[in-house]
Amino acid sequence: MAAPQRLSxxxxxxxxxxxxxxxxxxxxxxxxxxxxxxxSPQEAQARAQMIAWGRAIGLEPFTDKAANLFLRLEGRDPxxxxxxxxxxxxxxxxxxxxxxxxxxxxxxxxxxxIVARGEQPLRPFEIVAWTNEEGSRFAPxxxxxxxxxxxxxxxxxxxxxxxxxxxIGEAVASILAADDKVPLRAFGLxxxxxxxxxxxxxxxxEEAGIPIxxxxxxxxxxxxxIRVMGEAAHAGTALRKDRRDALMAAVRMIRAIDEAAxxxxxTLLTVGMLQVTPNAPSVVPAEVFFSIDLxxxxxxxxxxxxxxxxxxxEEMKGNCSVELKQIQHSPSLNFAPAIRSAIAEAAAARGxxxxxxxxxxxxxxxxxxxxxxxxxxxxxCRGGVSHNPDEWAEPEHLTAGAxxxxxxxxxxxxxx
Amino acid sequence: MAAPQRLSxxxxxxxxxxxxxxxxxxxxxxxxxxxxxxxSPQEAQARAQMIAWGRAIGLEPFTDKAANLFLRLEGRDPxxxxxxxxxxxxxxxxxxxxxxxxxxxxxxxxxxxIVARGEQPLRPFEIVAWTNEEGSRFAPxxxxxxxxxxxxxxxxxxxxxxxxxxxIGEAVASILAADDKVPLRAFGLxxxxxxxxxxxxxxxxEEAGIPIxxxxxxxxxxxxxIRVMGEAAHAGTALRKDRRDALMAAVRMIRAIDEAAxxxxxTLLTVGMLQVTPNAPSVVPAEVFFSIDLxxxxxxxxxxxxxxxxxxxEEMKGNCSVELKQIQHSPSLNFAPAIRSAIAEAAAARGxxxxxxxxxxxxxxxxxxxxxxxxxxxxxCRGGVSHNPDEWAEPEHLTAGAxxxxxxxxxxxxxx
Numbered sequence: 157m158a159a160p161q162r163l164s165x166x167x168x169x170x171x172x173x174x175x176x177x178x179x180x181x182x183x184x185x186x187x188x189x190x191x192x193x194x195x196s197p198q199e200a201q202a203r204a205q206m207i208a209w210g211r212a213i214g215l216e217p218f219t220d221k222a223a224n225l226f227l228r229l230e231g232r233d234p235x236x237x238x239x240x241x242x243x244x245x246x247x248x249x250x251x252x253x254x255x256x257x258x259x260x261x262x263x264x265x266x267x268x269x270i271v272a273r274g275e276q277p278l279r280p281f282e283i284v285a286w287t288n289e290e291g292s293r294f295a296p297x298x299x300x301x302x303x304x305x306x307x308x309x310x311x312x313x314x315x316x317x318x319x320x321x322x323x324i325g326e327a328v329a330s331i332l333a334a335d336d337k338v339p340l341r342a343f344g345l346x347x348x349x350x351x352x353x354x355x356x357x358x359x360x361x362e363e364a365g366i367p368i369x370x371x372x373x374x375x376x377x378x379x380x381x382i383r384v385m386g387e388a389a390h391a392g393t394a395l396r397k398d399r400r401d402a403l404m405a406a407v408r409m410i411r412a413i414d415e416a417a418x419x420x421x422x423t424l425l426t427v428g429m430l431q432v433t434p435n436a437p438s439v440v441p442a443e444v445f446f447s448i449d450l451x452x453x454x455x456x457x458x459x460x461x462x463x464x465x466x467x468x469x470e471e472m473k474g475n476c477s478v479e480l481k482q483i484q485h486s487p488s489l490n491f492a493p494a495i496r497s498a499i500a501e502a503a504a505a506r507g508x509x510x511x512x513x514x515x516x517x518x519x520x521x522x523x524x525x526x527x528x529x530x531x532x533x534x535x536x537c538r539g540g541v542s543h544n545p546d547e548w549a550e551p552e553h554l555t556a557g558a559x560x561x562x563x564x565x566x567x568x569x570x571x572x
Numbered sequence: 573m574a575a576p577q578r579l580s581x582x583x584x585x586x587x588x589x590x591x592x593x594x595x596x597x598x599x600x601x602x603x604x605x606x607x608x609x610x611x612s613p614q615e616a617q618a619r620a621q622m623i624a625w626g627r628a629i630g631l632e633p634f635t636d637k638a639a640n641l642f643l644r645l646e647g648r649d650p651x652x653x654x655x656x657x658x659x660x661x662x663x664x665x666x667x668x669x670x671x672x673x674x675x676x677x678x679x680x681x682x683x684x685x686i687v688a689r690g691e692q693p694l695r696p697f698e699i700v701a702w703t704n705e706e707g708s709r710f711a712p713x714x715x716x717x718x719x720x721x722x723x724x725x726x727x728x729x730x731x732x733x734x735x736x737x738x739x740i741g742e743a744v745a746s747i748l749a750a751d752d753k754v755p756l757r758a759f760g761l762x763x764x765x766x767x768x769x770x771x772x773x774x775x776x777x778e779e780a781g782i783p784i785x786x787x788x789x790x791x792x793x794x795x796x797x798i799r800v801m802g803e804a805a806h807a808g809t810a811l812r813k814d815r816r817d818a819l820m821a822a823v824r825m826i827r828a829i830d831e832a833a834x835x836x837x838x839t840l841l842t843v844g845m846l847q848v849t850p851n852a853p854s855v856v857p858a859e860v861f862f863s864i865d866l867x868x869x870x871x872x873x874x875x876x877x878x879x880x881x882x883x884x885x886e887e888m889k890g891n892c893s894v895e896l897k898q899i900q901h902s903p904s905l906n907f908a909p910a911i912r913s914a915i916a917e918a919a920a921a922r923g924x925x926x927x928x929x930x931x932x933x934x935x936x937x938x939x940x941x942x943x944x945x946x947x948x949x950x951x952x953c954r955g956g957v958s959h960n961p962d963e964w965a966e967p968e969h970l971t972a973g974a975x976x977x978x979x980x981x982x983x984x985x986x987x988x
Binding site: 357358375377379387388389390391392393394395396397398401403404407408410411414418421422423424426427428429430431432434435436437438439440441442447449451516517518540542543 | 664665666706707708711712713772773774775791793795806807808809810811812813817819820823824826827830834837838839840842843844845846847848851852853854855856857863865867931932933934956957958959960
């Protein structure tokens with residue numbers, strides 16, 4: 157008698173790769189990248205393609221008031237909470253073919269494998285594509301998972317507008333209107349477990365030569381906007397003692413904040429945006445507005461630097477005034493041990509090398525983590541490059557990720 | 573027999589004030605300030621107004637390939653070199669009603685006084701408004717006086733572009749096209765003497781309670797542009813050790829340069845302009861471009877800080893690269909004793925208190941100093957504030973400055 161087949165034996169790597177290339181045609185850039193804004197006509201085309209692929213193997217599409225897209229494969233007990241896997245199909249304006257898309261297509265490949273094997277799991281299985289993960293058309297991102305999990309309320313999110321003045325509410329309404337008979341469901345459907353495959357967006361796996369990353373968690377992030385207000389004055393006449401130089405105050409702050417974030421060495425502190433007003437060479441700056449992006453896997457480190465930032469901006473402001481606004485605070489999180497061990501076991505069973513990694517970037521799995529056991533599977537991407545037309549993942553790594561996902565889903569969907 | 577009247581007796585302080593308010597409507601800001609970029613439509617309106625006021629009292633307008641505006645009052649001997657007085661009518665983006673404008677309107681008031689008295693001076697008298705004194709639309713400033721005096725050549729200046737990509741050459745051509753029959757003259761017309769009235773842009777006169785400053789000279793200036801080049805990276809994943817963060821390198825440089833310019837206390841060091849690329853909150857800055865403006869009356873101080881700046885940018889660049897370009901070097905200068913004594917005598921004769929002051933700011937008089945006897949008359953401005961919508965000068969101080977100018981011009985224009 158032959159050894160019992162694993163679900164991953166039914167994963168078709170060629171089909172998986174072909175579907176990546178097919179989705180990349182929706183919003184294709186001349187440079188080989190992808191520009192597929194959330195809730196755009198290009199995303200609507202990719203969405204219709206997903207629905208068509210799902211229906212072709214008997215999956216039933218659902219959506220909700222955030223335009224999240226679900227494709228459901230029924231379980232032997234439809235009353236049980238489903239296992240859900242997926243990611244997103246929107247991209248950055250200078251995006252690539254794999255960020256987000258891999259998670260959705262690996263989940264679709266898992267459903268296809270189940271159908272190919274012809275055996276229904278105990279629980280239903282759903283593929284999901286969350287709305288506006290990227291946050292580049294409507295800021296901030298994670299809109300779909302925020303609304304689904306109740307992290308944010310519809311009335312707070314729908315009025316957010318893009319650069320052309322179109323609101324999320326209007327964009328959702330137009331994409332829902334284009335759907336072909338896709339029923340609307342409520343937010344907050346109970347979920348048994350959530351697994352999100354994704355390219356790593358870092359080079360730890362590539363450098364280690366390991367195809368599967370078992371994501372231990374997502375590092376904590378705080379984001380700030382700081383406004384330093386001084387007074388414009390003539391560069392040639394105003395004496396130092398009479399100046400209220402907003403730039404020199406900002407420079408003192410940034411220098412001290414950078415020093416405060418030196419340890420531990422993996423503390424990530426970035427001042428990516430800084431604007432000077434009036435920004436004229438012979439005028440003492442009246443105002444400086446700058447961003448701080450702070451991340452570390454250990455909440456204690458993030459909190460310590462946070463306290464330093466708040467102290468420093470006051471200590472270094474001199475005779476200027478300062479406003480600090482924290483615009484985001486996402487604590488570090490550790491994914492559920494049950495999901496992490498399911499991934500490790502599935503990889504080991506297939507003989508695919510795997511290692512623990514953590515996610516420096518945020519993902520929809522962060523929101524799901526707070527409502528169900530959640531986890532992520534990373535695969536390598538070349539040079540760690542993402543959010544870039546040059547983003548690239550090897551076909552065999554995508555296949556390995558989809559194989560591990562398939563066996564993890566099969567395990568979870570057959571657990572009572 | 574009555575005492576002989578002075579020309580200053582014909583100065584009309586109310587008219588002088590009303591003309592300041594009238595010019596301030598061209599480029600008026602909602603906050604009461606003035607935004608009148610050089611060679612802009614707003615300056616063209618102010619220029620047309622100046623020409624109209626001049627023609628109404630028989631002055632003849634002239635211009636040149638720098639769009640400098642001259643209004644000529646003929647002398648008894650038209651072959652003699654004219655006495656010239658004036659300043660500029662362009663402003664900083666956050667400018668006020670008096671910087672530059674006072675010098676031009678005081679000169680116009682002198683011409684009006686001559687016409688009112690009905691007696692022609694021996695030499696011609698010309699009012700001038702120099703192009704692009706401020707340097708905020710096209711950097712650096714002093715374009716008109718630089719070209720007139722031959723300090724710079726047309727071919728070096730005309731290609732300089734503003735933030736919208738418009739060149740000085742294009743902007744000059746469009747303002748000249750809008751002129752109503754204003755003849756073009758060559759640069760470098762011989763000048764007998766140049767006097768520039770201006771608000772002090774410092775608070776020495778105000779604190780001393782003295783309405784007239786006899787300007788002894790202009791402090792030395794060096795101006796730089798510094799480009800720090802690093803590499804863009806993802807704020808959430810790139811480790812400190814792997815980053816080439818152009819902003820953090822620039823911040824280290826600016827902090828150290830500011831420290832190096834602490835002594836003596838009247839050293840003026842300004843970083844007024846700083847631009848970050850790509851300037852996105854979640855991207856480590858790839859490039860920073862900033863200005864340094866350094867001034868002190870003592871050339872030795874300027875030279876010492878100059879050496880420190882050049883050393884610091886290399887020491888603090890870390891793993892970025894840096895380009896330093898000195899775009900201006902103007903040594904300290906002392907104005908002609910003949911002009912300074914003429915100002916002192918005119919003030920004393922009218923019983924107006926006067927004192928020696930030096931100019932911390934550069935003025936077009938710097939360029940004129942190298943081709944003819946030149947000097948400046950300062951009047952107080954409130955709190956020393958300029959390049960600011962709150963810039964303010966008292967009407968009686970403007971009147972006193974115009975009275976002194978009138979008698980100085982009359983003296984100089986009747987000297988063989």
